[in-house]
Amino acid sequence: MKKYASRIYMCIIFGVLYIPILTVILFSFNAGESTAEFEGFSFYWYGELFRSPDAWVALRNTLILAVSSSLLATVIGTAAAEGIYKMRSRLIKTAVNSVTNIPMMNPDIVTGMSMMLFFAALVGILGIADYNDIGFLAMLISHTTFCLPYVILSVLPGINELGDTLSEAALDLGCTPVKAFFKVKLPNILPGVISGMVMAFTLSLDDFVISYFVGPSNFQTLPLLIYSMTKKTVKPDMYALSTIVIVAVFTLLIISNMRSAKKTATPKRKGARAK
Numbered sequence: 001m002k003k004y005a006s007r008i009y010m011c012i013i014f015g016v017l018y019i020p021i022l023t024v025i026l027f028s029f030n031a032g033e034s035t036a037e038f039e040g041f042s043f044y045w046y047g048e049l050f051r052s053p054d055a056w057v058a059l060r061n062t063l064i065l066a067v068s069s070s071l072l073a074t075v076i077g078t079a080a081a082e083g084i085y086k087m088r089s090r091l092i093k094t095a096v097n098s099v100t101n102i103p104m105m106n107p108d109i110v111t112g113m114s115m116m117l118f119f120a121a122l123v124g125i126l127g128i129a130d131y132n133d134i135g136f137l138a139m140l141i142s143h144t145t146f147c148l149p150y151v152i153l154s155v156l157p158g159i160n161e162l163g164d165t166l167s168e169a170a171l172d173l174g175c176t177p178v179k180a181f182f183k184v185k186l187p188n189i190l191p192g193v194i195s196g197m198v199m200a201f202t203l204s205l206d207d208f209v210i211s212y213f214v215g216p217s218n219f220q221t222l223p224l225l226i227y228s229m230t231k232k233t234v235k236p237d238m239y240a241l242s243t244i245v246i247v248a249v250f251t252l253l254i255i256s257n258m259r260s261a262k263k264t265a266t267p268k269r270k271g272a273r274a275k
Contacts, residue, residue, distance in 0.1 A: 021246060028239035035236065045236040055241055058225040062205060065136075065221060069143035070200035076144070077151025077200075078193055082181070084152070085159045104149040112213035115142045119214060135216020142214045143207065147200035154196030158189035202249055 028046070032039030049055055080100070087093040103111055119138045123131055131138075162185060170180035186193070208223035215224060222245070226238055 024239050025243045025246065027236055028243040030236050030239075033235065035234065035239075045240045048235075048237040049240045052237060054225065055222075055237065058220050058222045059241065059245075061219055062222040065139055065143060066201050066204040069140055069147055069204045070197050072140070072144045073147040073151050073200040074193060074197040077148050077196060078155050078186075078189075080148070081152045081155040081159055082185075084156060100152055101149050103146045104153075108146075108207075108209035109213075111146055112142075112210040115145070115210060116213040132216040132218045135214075136219050138214050138216070139211060139219065142210050143204045146207075146210060147203050150199045150203065151193075151196035154199060155189060155192045158192035159185070162188050198252055201252070205245070205249065 027035060027038065029041050029043065030038050031042035031044060084093060084096055084100075087096065115138070119131075119134065122128075123134065128134060166184045166188070167177075167180045170184045171177065175183060206223060207221075208227060211221050211224055212227070215221065220228075222241070226234065226242075229235075229238060
């Protein structure tokens with residue numbers, strides 16, 4: 001009985017999570033304009049999407065922002081994780097970890113308002129006439145900031161598990177500390193780095209709240225475009241665009257998980273052969 005109950009519970013959980021996504025994918029192939037009644041299978045809205053310049057500009061902006069912020073967050077987060085690991089004082093390490101997790105624990109609306117007030121004050125201090133001049137930079141800094149803790153949390157366990165043995169061996173063999181990190185440590189923690197980068201990319205890709213508060217008027221991302229359309233009506237061409245994004249992110253996650261599984265399985269196979 002417990003076995004069947006657990007299966008039913010899992011089905012309900014997965015249904016709540018994935019039925020809305022499947023609904024969006026289904027109605028992206030709707031022949032009609034209705035978002036409540038499926039009138040037949042068609043690729044009409046995908047054709048409309050390719051003819052919509054606003055949607056493609058928003059998608060381009062979203063991808064530029066997501067790729068840039070995820071790469072920045074990955075580089076800074078990996079360096080920060082290495083720095084946290086090297087700290088000898090347990091008290092300082094705990095304090096730094098707590099401060100690092102603040103952007104992740106804060107509600108998005110609090111982070112968004114804080115960033116907006118910060119950049120508004122910065123514009124006044126620097127005497128910048130138009131906020132649009134630093135709008136993209138403000139969004140890039142904001143997205144990097146709230147993605148950073150997720151990268152650190154993905155990378156730090158791998159560094160802790162690896163320890164200092166391999167790095168110290170590389171130093172004994174003549175490597176500099178920087179070369180030892182890139183040649184020895186980084187390849188071993190690469191699955192965590194890639195997982196953190198993928199997570200940062202997906203978080204930046206679908207962010208709305210922080211982009212809404214910080215974003216300039218001349219740089220509109222996809223979530224902001226969809227929100228502006230909800231004031232009137234959302235046509236199925238947005239469902240088509242959402243479907244493309246869902247498939248792209250899903251494919252990226254599968255590739256990332258396959259790479260991580262392959263990295264994990266390789267040492268086990270080597271150990272089995274040795275035996």
